[in-house]
Amino acid sequence: MAESPPLSRRDFLSTGAKLGAVIAAAPYVTRGAEVGAAAKADTVNVALIGCGEEGRILANAALNIPGVRFQAVCDIWPYNLTRTERLLKKFNHAAQPFEDYQEMLATVKDLDAVIVATPDFMHHVHTNAALKLGKHVYCEKLMSNTVEGARSMVVAAREAKKLLQIGHQRRSNPRYQHARDKIVREGRLLGRITNITGQWHRAVTEDFGFPNGQGIPEAKLNKYGYANMHEFRNWRWFKKYAGGPVSDLGAHQIDIYNWMLDANPRMCIASGGVDYYKSHEWYDNAFIIYEYATKDGVVRAQYQVLTTTSAGGGYSEYFMGDEGALKISENPKFTKLYREARAPEWEPFVAKGFIAKPDTGEGAPAPVKPWEKPGVKKLGGPSKAATVDVRETAQLSAWDIPVTLDKAIHQPHLENFFDAVRKGTPLNCPGEQAFASAVTVLKVNEAIAAQKMLTFSPSDFVV
Amino acid sequence: MATFFEIAIASHPEAYGRQAAAAAFRELDRLEGELSRFIDSSYIARANRLACGESITVSPDVMECLLIAADLTLATHRAFDPAYASERPADLDPELPPFTLDPGAFLLTSRALRLHLDLGAVGKGYALDCLAAVLGEWGITDACLNAGGSSVLALGSDLPELTGWPVGLGAGDAYRTHALHGNSLSGSGIAVQGAHLVDPRTGEAAPRTQGVWALAPTAAQADALSTAFFILSPAEIADLCAQHPAIGAALTRDDGQLELFGALAPGA
Numbered sequence: 001m002a003e004s005p006p007l008s009r010r011d012f013l014s015t016g017a018k019l020g021a022v023i024a025a026a027p028y029v030t031r032g033a034e035v036g037a038a039a040k041a042d043t044v045n046v047a048l049i050g051c052g053e054e055g056r057i058l059a060n061a062a063l064n065i066p067g068v069r070f071q072a073v074c075d076i077w078p079y080n081l082t083r084t085e086r087l088l089k090k091f092n093h094a095a096q097p098f099e100d101y102q103e104m105l106a107t108v109k110d111l112d113a114v115i116v117a118t119p120d121f122m123h124h125v126h127t128n129a130a131l132k133l134g135k136h137v138y139c140e141k142l143m144s145n146t147v148e149g150a151r152s153m154v155v156a157a158r159e160a161k162k163l164l165q166i167g168h169q170r171r172s173n174p175r176y177q178h179a180r181d182k183i184v185r186e187g188r189l190l191g192r193i194t195n196i197t198g199q200w201h202r203a204v205t206e207d208f209g210f211p212n213g214q215g216i217p218e219a220k221l222n223k224y225g226y227a228n229m230h231e232f233r234n235w236r237w238f239k240k241y242a243g244g245p246v247s248d249l250g251a252h253q254i255d256i257y258n259w260m261l262d263a264n265p266r267m268c269i270a271s272g273g274v275d276y277y278k279s280h281e282w283y284d285n286a287f288i289i290y291e292y293a294t295k296d297g298v299v300r301a302q303y304q305v306l307t308t309t310s311a312g313g314g315y316s317e318y319f320m321g322d323e324g325a326l327k328i329s330e331n332p333k334f335t336k337l338y339r340e341a342r343a344p345e346w347e348p349f350v351a352k353g354f355i356a357k358p359d360t361g362e363g364a365p366a367p368v369k370p371w372e373k374p375g376v377k378k379l380g381g382p383s384k385a386a387t388v389d390v391r392e393t394a395q396l397s398a399w400d401i402p403v404t405l406d407k408a409i410h411q412p413h414l415e416n417f418f419d420a421v422r423k424g425t426p427l428n429c430p431g432e433q434a435f436a437s438a439v440t441v442l443k444v445n446e447a448i449a450a451q452k453m454l455t456f457s458p459s460d461f462v463v
Numbered sequence: 464m465a466t467f468f469e470i471a472i473a474s475h476p477e478a479y480g481r482q483a484a485a486a487a488f489r490e491l492d493r494l495e496g497e498l499s500r501f502i503d504s505s506y507i508a509r510a511n512r513l514a515c516g517e518s519i520t521v522s523p524d525v526m527e528c529l530l531i532a533a534d535l536t537l538a539t540h541r542a543f544d545p546a547y548a549s550e551r552p553a554d555l556d557p558e559l560p561p562f563t564l565d566p567g568a569f570l571l572t573s574r575a576l577r578l579h580l581d582l583g584a585v586g587k588g589y590a591l592d593c594l595a596a597v598l599g600e601w602g603i604t605d606a607c608l609n610a611g612g613s614s615v616l617a618l619g620s621d622l623p624e625l626t627g628w629p630v631g632l633g634a635g636d637a638y639r640t641h642a643l644h645g646n647s648l649s650g651s652g653i654a655v656q657g658a659h660l661v662d663p664r665t666g667e668a669a670p671r672t673q674g675v676w677a678l679a680p681t682a683a684q685a686d687a688l689s690t691a692f693f694i695l696s697p698a699e700i701a702d703l704c705a706q707h708p709a710i711g712a713a714l715t716r717d718d719g720q721l722e723l724f725g726a727l728a729p730g731a
Binding site (some may be wrong): 031063086405 | 485
């Protein structure tokens, strides 16, 4: 860099580090690099309905996918709408902004697909309207806050003969797919799965507010089904709009219970309450037990969602069998495999690429002590083979999954949807399967209210 | 970011301030998911897995942070270089960085056998600037933001009797305060993490052992410059401060006293 004095004298510090100030930062900056894949990929014209936090995450992930073109964005809150419009504009997507989804669907004619990321109570309204106009739909989970709403979406997709993918994105995560297809099914490393536990523990959070001057007039809120700004911003906590924490957080993981077991539960018992927050309607903590009848036998599964403590390690699903256990999470640091002592050795599965021996952290070989190093003279006594070293109880051996998600967390699930649109790839979470998960999840709130065990019949999960 | 963040808000009702701070902290979580090399799915972790010649599309925030980092790398003659530990191909011109950026297409391309981007010395400052932007959207004009106790950014100060948010630097007899007002002060040293700073130009441990501070208009700049000031000679620091009047530096001398430059110098 010795030859860079002119650059170092640039006015790099006076512009608040705006992008334009550093365009000249050669030799780092190149322009017009060929984006080969993007140029060649079939274009899919997309609209986004719902530009809040989830919509923004989906838009960011979809921007990484070649050929996806945002033609329109829709939100009733100008604050969110403008932010998303600006994001898309940076990537040269000239998305038309709309307040009203009906106007958007009527105006933008050449849409192939619609992404729905609105509050749960509007999912079926937005999804069904798009399907009826012949658009494929990717809709955020939970499918709906009512079984009827979810059912209507499956019916609408069938009638329209269009694709409906629901955003249970773990199903497209390569680590989850590897865990199910290779470790649990092909290798049967867990043996017979007997139990599951799962959790999402989240610390106390402030209610969502909004910047002064950015409130939506109450008449407009009422027109779109919201009582006031507080409920609009904190819709997840109110019964009219959503299913509460078990639906917002638990649905992702309870869906994975069904997906991993390839089964739906036959009973549900749950306890929960509005025990902490004063300005919410939904249960802020819940403990749930499901019972599954699988072809291998009964699986009893527990799940807990807590919204007042982060203690106990975040969010994960823990599948426990008689030969091994799989702790898995969207967060790789909460993912681990454990072998029961009675199980066959797992080394052969390392060679097959199913699992890996950790280099560091839990399960890694203990550091060699100086007196254990080769060449160090050992003390006399019986041979090692004839000796039982008495120690504290051994830990279960710990192993890793040798698969890394190399993309934004939601990207593979969106890619699966766009592959289905373009070339008929099977959806990883079609409406029918997401319906079964919605039925599983929504039963929890019913069970808490009823204060008794509720049962499912197999027909409950079928549309 | 593996550190703590604090936001102090004055001159606003508490409930409003809390909600604004909560919005800023949600922005922090989002940025961490994009910038942290310890999160497998972050853009930086993914960039570090690229093969030589491969590209990825990055987010606007990642692109902006990398452009700021590139800018500061050039301005400090590589005393700050978040990609210095990259494994370079033998035929890569030593004058060329191990990655390129195409801001129009949001593309990052690796020129390294193994790219090793670590935004540790600019990311938390960049995050503070983004958090301040969120507070700005909320109309907050009087706030002080702190990342890990080592980078502090102040937005205005509505109290007429104060010239800014007071922050302390130096130790013992040399302790002094500086009023931050729309700018940022960042410190670097080896008291907390030990000798963790390396001169990117030589790969050797940084020669300095006493604390340094950088004053700059943005927290990203202050954060990166405090790392660079740990490496640069007093003459190089004086030169940089002379070129950029908004920059200040403080170095702890062997006798514990502070040597002050630019905007931190007496009378500046």
